[in-house]
Amino acid sequence: MSRFRPTKIRLYFQILYTIITNGYIYGYLNGKIYKGSLKYACAPGLNCYSCPGALASCPLGALQAALNKKDFEIPFAVLGFFFVFGSVFGRFVCGWLCPFGLLQDLLHKIPVFRKKKQLPCHSALKYGKYVVLVGLVFIGSSFLFGGFVKVPAFCKYLCPSGTWMGAIPLLSTNEQLCSQIGGLFYWKLGVLLVLLILSLKIYRPFCQYLCPLGAIYGWFNRFSLVQIHWEKEECTSCMACQKACPVNLPPEKISVSTECIKCGQCIEACPSECLHFSNHKVR
Amino acid sequence: MNFWQKWSSTIKRIALWKVGFGLGVLFLVIGFFGEQFTDIYRKAVMICLECIGIG
Numbered sequence: 001m002s003r004f005r006p007t008k009i010r011l012y013f014q015i016l017y018t019i020i021t022n023g024y025i026y027g028y029l030n031g032k033i034y035k036g037s038l039k040y041a042c043a044p045g046l047n048c049y050s051c052p053g054a055l056a057s058c059p060l061g062a063l064q065a066a067l068n069k070k071d072f073e074i075p076f077a078v079l080g081f082f083f084v085f086g087s088v089f090g091r092f093v094c095g096w097l098c099p100f101g102l103l104q105d106l107l108h109k110i111p112v113f114r115k116k117k118q119l120p121c122h123s124a125l126k127y128g129k130y131v132v133l134v135g136l137v138f139i140g141s142s143f144l145f146g147g148f149v150k151v152p153a154f155c156k157y158l159c160p161s162g163t164w165m166g167a168i169p170l171l172s173t174n175e176q177l178c179s180q181i182g183g184l185f186y187w188k189l190g191v192l193l194v195l196l197i198l199s200l201k202i203y204r205p206f207c208q209y210l211c212p213l214g215a216i217y218g219w220f221n222r223f224s225l226v227q228i229h230w231e232k233e234e235c236t237s238c239m240a241c242q243k244a245c246p247v248n249l250p251p252e253k254i255s256v257s258t259e260c261i262k263c264g265q266c267i268e269a270c271p272s273e274c275l276h277f278s279n280h281k282v283r
Numbered sequence: 284m285n286f287w288q289k290w291s292s293t294i295k296r297i298a299l300w301k302v303g304f305g306l307g308v309l310f311l312v313i314g315f316f317g318e319q320f321t322d323i324y325r326k327a328v329m330i331c332l333e334c335i336g337i338g
Contacts, residue, residue: 039327040320049327050334057327061334065326066319077314077323083307087300155334162334170335177330177337185336223299 006264006277010095014102020055021045022099022165027052031174042078044085045098046213048159050166052173059085060137060159060213064152067141082216090224091217094207095261100161101207107199117203117248125209126259132158133212156184160192160206203246207261218258227278228255228262234274244269251275 021043024034033052043056059081066075085093094101108115119125132154140153155162167185171178198205207214230251242250244265249257254266254275267275314320332338 033328033330035328037324040324042323048331048334050331057323061331062323062326066322069322073317073319075314075319076310076317077319080307080310080312080314083303083310085307087303087307151338152331152333155331156336156338159334162331163336166331167335167337170330177335180337182337184338188336220300220303223303225300225304 004277005268007268010263011105013096014098014105017097018099018102021047022051022053022055024053024055027054028169028173031170031172031177033170042081043097044081044089044093046100046159046161046211047098048155048162048164048166050162050170052166052169054165058161061152061155064137064141064155067138068150068152072142086217086220086224088225089217090221090226090262091214091258091260092224092226092262093217094211094214095263098207098213099165101204101261103164103196104199104204104206107196108203110200113201115203116201117246118208119202119205122208128209129211129215129218132210133215137212154212157187158191158210160188160195163188163192204261208247208259214261215258221258221260221262222256226262228260228264228267229276229278230254231274231276234272236272238271240269240271241266241275 027033031052033050034055036055038055039049039057041056042059042062043054044059046060047054047056047058049056049058049061059078062081063075063078066073066078089097136154136158140157141150143150163185167188171181171185195206195210202208232252235251239250241254242248245254246263246265247259247261249260249266251266251274254260255262262277264277267277
């Protein structure tokens, strides 16, 4: 029986998922967004709901919209989506189901710079996503910003998916919106460009250092249904898995670490086949 | 086996993902009856000017 090769199917899976969840072709052609009933639900990954093709809502956008409300109420519906996706998949969502993760993966494959897994000071910078989650998503969206109205601070000031999937296709087809471009748009475009250029050298810089959605799903990683199981008794400690791991995790931390995106490169690299997509012992 | 050892071994035996999944479903049901899905929909069908950088 041939060996299961996750990385072979992952790219196709990511592309297929992105096409299906952003398949509203009419929107791209006319500079409009989908308004059907699928938007009652949130997609698991970072998928801007202002993307002309987006068929579902963005979970972070929905969370911030709930926090923006005049009268505070606990956003049960959005938390429900986080708990359901998180407990089943954990950060498997990041590795397999996120359109912006796919874009960074594709850029990292371009052979232009000498590739590096992480930025210098990675051990401190990796907490950036928690700072963004607390600072921009929760505090920034829950309190009055600028003294007048509450704003979805993460979407407004940082989210590169909004610029890539929402702004660029919409502004290129909608002249009315295009005439309103100002400083904020150029700021967001700058953020996007920096992240895209960094992606050519560093593996998924946005996911590793800034993504609040990854921070949320990371908390579920240890106990989610989808796991990569390490058979300690079979392991020869060759560390081929750590060398292959794009976020440089040792075997005992694979799958349970908040940084693991369950991409499966370790499974493919292991010569003794002691890593499997499973939440229990296989052999 | 004292109380705490018994408690921790019981916790370890429970598949935590099922607890998280169950909580998620419960939250979705509460959100449904609180009409929070309508709020999600209402926001998602308007072009989010902040998201595209002109708001």
